[in-house]
Amino acid sequence: MKRLLPSPLLSLALLLTWLLLNQSLAAAHLLLGSVLAIIAPLLARPLQPHGHARLHRPLLLVRLLGKASLEILHSCINVSRTILLARPTGLNSQFIRIPLEMQSPHGLAVLAGIINLTPGTVWVELLPDSHELVLHVFDLHDAQWWIDTIKQEYEQPLMQIFEGSPA
């Protein structure tokens, strides 16, 4: 069972994607989707050197994504206002460094996704020596606030989700 279904959650997501793509719950689509959901992860396994992600706390992930969506909405409005109203010369665009403790590649990928989807912040790179994240901020007011927010609001929950570290 473990060999056939290395990641049940991934297979379930693939099946749902297939059904959504076909807009149907017919038995034929269920069958074909299930076959795909089993075969695709096995075939794609060599492409994932880090293995499949293990969610230690799935509910926390849902809550984190919800909170991130609100944050994205908020930043969208802020950045839109800046673009439309403010004088672009007054912007304080900066690169800042944020020391990270998270090692899980899946957690880092989710963090990169959230950061890049939020208008006003772009992930540049993870410095290999110091494990620091270089982040570009559209309009920087307080670098320490960014460090605290990223670490407490995003990194801590992601470490609990993907690395199973205690709360």
Next chain:
Amino acid sequence: MIHWDHLPLWASLPTAALLVLGGGFTLTGCLGLLRLPHFYQRIHGPAITITLGTGCILIASMLLFSTLETRPVLHELLITLFLLMTTPMVSMLIMRAAVHRDLRQQHRLAAEKESPIAVYRDIQHQSRGDRKTS
């Protein structure tokens, strides 16, 4: 064949509002590309287009076609999912390409002696992606 006359008012009003809102946010993101002087600032504009702009338009599309066809039309959820998974990677790639291009130019000056962040400070106010007019 789509019968537009069958569209009730309660569906057409929010659809129209969402389309206008989504169009407005998309326009704002594009205006960012036009107005902002610096390459590293312009990279922040499209995130608005992708999240709120596309989001509003996709919700409008779901609402409209679900009402017209009197069954849930949910393709748009997949579009949302694929967009949300691919755009962060694209913006990261573009950002890193720009940074490496600028770093290569600065390499002789700073990269060998100082820490990487000092190099970032040097390219802060100048990118080869900047317009010449400023």
